[in-house]
Amino acid sequence: MTTRYLLTDVAPLGGTPVDVLLADGVIAATGPDARAQAGDDATVIDGAGLVLLPGLVDLHTHLREPGREDAETVRTGTRAAAAGGFTAVHAMANTTPTQDTAGVVEQVWRLGRDAGWVDVRPVGAVTVGLEGERLAELGAMAQSEAAVRVFSDDGKCVHDPVLMRRALEYVKAFDGVVAQHAQEPRLTEGAQMHEGVVSAELGLTGWPAVAEEAVIARDVLLAEHVGSRLHVCHLSTAGSVEIIRWAKSRGIDVTAEVTPHHLVLTDDLARGYDPLFKVNPPLRTAADVEAVRAGLADGTIDIVATDHAPHTREDKDCEWAAAAFGMTGLETALSVVQETMVDTGRMTWADVARVLSSAPARIGRVDDHGRPVAVGEPANLVLVDPAARRVVDPREQATKSVNSPFRGRELPGRVVATFLRGRATVLDGVPCDDDAAVSR
């Protein structure tokens, strides 16, 4: 029998504090009933001052396994996810071998299940080997045990318009969605950072905003034409927000994500040539940061997704042009959203639950996650202390890699506990290593 947890005086979605009882994998009771039904054997967690949210769901995680286990494994990456308050993650397809067959996605799904930290939902590649030439066996991946619903060539753009059209159409048969990494390849050959004042000064090849916006504009029109749903990965520019806003006003079935780093960091950080700040799409300007915050607040942008991209030290400890693109994010995402959106008064905790849990769960068709905090619902939950403050030290994080752009930065909020189907994966802010692997 699993442990029963009585969470006392917790604030569901930041609302009125109540007691919540977790038993048998579900929320068994709330309010006065919770204490009454808890009995003597329940573990009591004093939740005064803490916010209770549905467990976070990441639509965009790079777990690096198979292939780059030196940067991250499914086990280390999902442990980091739990530490960050997540109960489900979507493992991106750019592994080696690529997640473009039923066999590979099932392997990743099994590794996730065996690790036991979060539910791992593999993302299937749209094209074989991410080469952008022919469709991967999308149906086989959808029908596999991994039950893939999100398809993406992330890291590369599905830039061939015919191929993109076919993919959008094909996944309708199994309620899938194509998640597009919007990057016009010809406009971004050799690109190193956002094209603008800073790139002009630094002499780094520019990645113009239009290279993202042009693809998004094309894709929303394609989605409209064929009546498919489209998801836009890591939108980063003010112009992209405008295009999504326009598409939604037209009734096009499009969703969009922004990363935590694009909510706060700008291209000025490239001035020190520290590859920690090299990411794709690149950090943009302060005006873009403001636009994506506004878009997230007004619902134009549906979700926050981490684009957690661990890299080995040698891939970052070099000159800028030689360094890999990407930054870690699982263990800082919630804090960044709190700092930029909640503490600034632009969003409530209920909004946070929407953008980091219920909306990504809906886009990825992840059952049992992102559910209301209500009796009978699966106990996939995270308990957050919004009053805490901490200085980010990448070496203390659970992820195997240390490429956090928030190194040395003080951020608000701390994950106190994470529950996956009623089982604590994190308690007192520490991953529960003893239990994770044994129970499922």
Add this chain to the structure above:
Amino acid sequence: MRHLLSAADLDVRDAVRILDTAGQMAATQAREIKKLPTLRGRTVVNLFFEDSTRTRISFETAAKRLSADVINFSAKGSSVSKGESLKDTALTLQAMGADAVVIRHQSSGAPHTLAHAGWTNGAVVNAGDGTHQHPTQALLDAYTLRRHLVGDGGRSDVSGQDLAGLRVAIVGDVLHSRVARSNVQLLHTLGAHVTLVAPPTLVPVGVEAWPARVSYHLDEVIADDKPDAVMMLRVQRERMSSAGGGFFPSPLEYTRGFGLDARRLDALPDHAIVLHPGPMNRGLEISADAADSPRAVIVEQVANGVAVRMAVLYLLLAGESPAPTTTKVDA
């Protein structure tokens, strides 16, 4: 001054001090015995990841005239081409006791990374990084401009003076040019007015933040600005065949619009001088008439490069004289 990474690192005082020191160095180069004992026992490494015989020889000459030991490390045929990283190369040089590392690298920012990543204690001199900076080129250009255009044109002592009020046109491939970036910053610091002249495809997005005017018409700039100097940038022929069909349609069209030919040379004010960082593409950005005319100071730039690099090495390595040699034991 700990390193010289970018022209932007220099304020007007630093810049004038380097130019003045270069003047003193140049004076010693007129002597029969050109070698000075100043950097005896110090080691200067020329770390060249990109071929540039001219720049390497210039730095090598400068260091040797100051009596430093010089090690030339070229990426070709070395462990770098076998995959050794910048970091390991730097650590190796550090272990060998390099006092200064002169680095040329194809990646913008590599000298900055070398100076700040803790891989070396030596002074780092940027000898050209990607499309970012080439500060000693800008300094030698400023030195050349000052010699010819400040005071009475080279005969009087111009030490202590900046370039206030001079009008300089920089013409050509600004987008890919570290020479243009360095010169815009340094000339601005020294009080000159810079006009960049290029086809719009060779002007970077974001140039509006630079302290320079931009024009797409060389003839207009010559007629209206009456520049005191024109600095022609090298245009690489391969720019014609790069992504999107190239940055300009043909060499001929480029030359017609932006080449310095005899007609444009004649239209310049009488006192105006012509600079080029070399190597030149004769017949493309500059005609033989212009390159070989008395106004061209291109060969002199090369000589001035040695004096300026002597000054930079001197100020970096000997400028702050070490504390008197009292033996101090850690408390």
